[in-house]
Amino acid sequence: xxxxxxxxxxxxxxxxxxxxxxxxxxxxxxxxxxxxxxxxxxxxxxxxxxxxxxxxxxxxxxxxxxxx
Numbered sequence: 001x002x003x004x005x006x007x008x009x010x011x012x013x014x015x016x017x018x019x020x021x022x023x024x025x026x027x028x029x030x031x032x033x034x035x036x037x038x039x040x041x042x043x044x045x046x047x048x049x050x051x052x053x054x055x056x057x058x059x060x061x062x063x064x065x066x067x068x
Contacts, residue, residue, distance in 0.1 A: 009038060 016022065016030050052059040 009034065 013031060013034060016027055016034075019027065022030070
């Protein structure tokens with residue numbers, strides 16, 4: 001996850017935590033979902049980085065698709 005996306009993620013988590021409109025259960029559920037998305041994003045990013053190391057052609061193709 002890029003640094004800017006990570007900053008956005010932290011802002012979202014802080015906003016959820018400070019919210020008076022959400023119950024503690026809703027806050028907890030939201031945080032769990034955000035953390036799950038973060039893990040999924042990190043694992044897919046790792047996979048794509050590893051895949052791009054296989055060859056310059058694959059790296060170029062992934063870049064063309066906007067994945068790098």
